[in-house]
Amino acid sequence: MTAEAAEGDRTLPLSHGGPIPTLGFGVFRVPDGEEVRQAVRWAIEAGYRHIDTASAYGNEEGVGRAIRESGVPREEIFITTKLWNQDHGFDAALRAFDRSLERLGLEWVDLYLIHWPVEDLRGESWKALERIHEEGGARAIGVSNYMLPHLEGLLGDCRIPPAVNQIELHPFNFGTRRPLLDFCSASGIVIEAYSPLTKGQRLDDPVVSEVARSVGRTPAQVLIRFALEQGAVVLPKSSNRDRIVQNAQVFDFRLNDDHLRRLETLDEGLATAWDPTDVP
Ligand SMILES: NC(=O)c1ccc[n+]([C@@H]2O[C@H](COP(=O)([O-])OP(=O)(O)OC[C@H]3O[C@@H](n4cnc5c(N)ncnc54)[C@H](OP(=O)(O)O)[C@@H]3O)[C@@H](O)[C@H]2O)c1
Numbered sequence: 001m002t003a004e005a006a007e008g009d010r011t012l013p014l015s016h017g018g019p020i021p022t023l024g025f026g027v028f029r030v031p032d033g034e035e036v037r038q039a040v041r042w043a044i045e046a047g048y049r050h051i052d053t054a055s056a057y058g059n060e061e062g063v064g065r066a067i068r069e070s071g072v073p074r075e076e077i078f079i080t081t082k083l084w085n086q087d088h089g090f091d092a093a094l095r096a097f098d099r100s101l102e103r104l105g106l107e108w109v110d111l112y113l114i115h116w117p118v119e120d121l122r123g124e125s126w127k128a129l130e131r132i133h134e135e136g137g138a139r140a141i142g143v144s145n146y147m148l149p150h151l152e153g154l155l156g157d158c159r160i161p162p163a164v165n166q167i168e169l170h171p172f173n174f175g176t177r178r179p180l181l182d183f184c185s186a187s188g189i190v191i192e193a194y195s196p197l198t199k200g201q202r203l204d205d206p207v208v209s210e211v212a213r214s215v216g217r218t219p220a221q222v223l224i225r226f227a228l229e230q231g232a233v234v235l236p237k238s239s240n241r242d243r244i245v246q247n248a249q250v251f252d253f254r255l256n257d258d259h260l261r262r263l264e265t266l267d268e269g270l271a272t273a274w275d276p277t278d279v280p
Contacts, residue, residue, distance in 0.1 A: 009228055010251060014163040015188045016133070017110060017140025021078050022228055023248060024050035026194065026237035032059040035239065040066035042241045044077070046248045052166075052192075052235045054082035054115055055100050064104035079104070080111040082144060083129070088114075088121035093128035097137060112138035113166055117150040119280050123157060130160045142166065142189075145276040148180055155187065162189055168271060169193035169232060170223055172202055175267030181230070193227035193234045199272045207266055211259045224250045226263055 011019040025043040030036045036059040040051060044066070053063045060081060067077055081104065087096035097112060112132060114125055129141040142164035143154065155161055165184055169177060169191065184191050197203060197220050208219045215222065220236070224247055227234035236247045255263070 009231075012190055012231070012233065014140050014190055015161060016163055017138075018163065020111070020140075020164070020190065020233055021048075021050035022233050023048060023224075023250065024052045024078070024080070024192070024233055024235040025244070026052050026235040027059055027063060028054070028057055028237055030057070030059055030237070030239055032062045034062075036062035037066040037069070039239050039244065041070065042244045043248075044070045044072055046245045048244075048248060049076055050078040050080070050233075052080045052194075053104075054084065054113075055087070055096060055103075056082065056084040056115060060100055060103035061105075064106055068105060074106070078110040079106065080113060081109055082113040082115040083125060085116050085118050088118045088125045090124045090128045093125040094131065097128070097132050101137065108136060109138050111140045111142060111164065113142045113144045113164070114146075116145050116274075117143070117147075117276060117279050122150070123154070126154060126158055130158070133160060140164070144192075144194075145274070145279075147276055147279070148183055150276070150279070151180075151183065151187070151189070161187065164190045164192050164233070166192035166194055166235075168195045168273070169227060169230070170196050170198050170202070170270070171208070171226055171263040171266040172198060172205075172268050172270035174226075174230070174264055176269040185231070191230070191232040193230075193232045195272050196227050196234045196236050197223050198270065201272055202266075202270070205266065207262055211255065211262060215253055215255065215259070217253060218246060220247055221250050221253075222255065222259075222263075225253065225255050226260070229255050229260060
């Protein structure tokens with residue numbers, strides 16, 4: 001497979017809104033203020049055109065500021081933020097969205113997600129997201145941490161289906177997540193892979209290292225490429241300039257079928273933070 005072929009997967013279409021840049025920059029646990037501004041600045045310099053934040057990350061202000069200061073036209077940067085658990089319900093979600101926009105200093109976001117499938121209230125919250133989309137506040141709307149039953153429930157009771165489902169995804173849970181990935185693919189829902197580097201927990205895995213050696217790349221680049229090879233959007237986080245640059249250099253090589261097969265043997269159902277499987 002050629003480098004030119006890998007170049008081809010820089011964006012994906014969405015069922016509404018979009019297209020979405022397949023490489024996004026994650027800012028979970030990057031403190032607001034100078035630290036997140038610096039990280040987002042470096043990311044934009046390194047070529048990222050997609051930033052993934054959330055109300056719960058507490059850094060929307062710094063993210064918005066870095067974007068405004070970057071000099072890159074607003075339309076060229078894809079920005080996602082998320083509705084936090086305490087803000088569920090129709091009216092509460094509308095108000096939470098307005099507060100996010102205000103903190104970001106933006107007139108619209110490219111993607112607004114339900115962060116977590118909060119029991120009982122998530123259906124009402126989705127209606128608020130539909131309203132937000134129709135009024136132009138969010139060009140696309142979607143969900144995060146939705147497992148099969150959550151998605152089936154939503155698709156059975158919505159006017160606008162979610163454009164994306166953002167879930168934890170890497171070789172260490174890929175097999176476990178396969179039925180969900182197949183369902184999303186059949187339903188036109190794009191998968192976003194969060195914690196693609198396993199929060200650093202499996203970067204020294206021998207199989208990942210072996211594949212990295214065989215393609216002349218780092219383990220982190222292999223894990224990012226793994227998500228792209230699955231047709232997913234991928235959201236690596238780093239606060240370090242060199243690693244931010246390194247993590248963006250993933251469009252000039254590919255993993256072949258043998259590499260992918262070896263990586264797929266690593267499934268252990270790993271959830272590095274929280275696991276929504278049992279949320280009713
Ligand atoms: N929707 C959700 O519920 C949810 C949950 C979790 C995450 N997310 C999103 O997904 C993004 C990424 O996930 P994550 O932050 O959990 O973790 P991650 O991207 O899997 O891993 C980040 C960790 O890897 C390190 N790292 C980054 N690049 C590296 C490299 N090239 N070599 C070695 N180490 C490297 C980082 O350290 P340094 O910073 O020091 O480089 C950091 O400790 C988040 O920031 C967030 O936007 C969403």
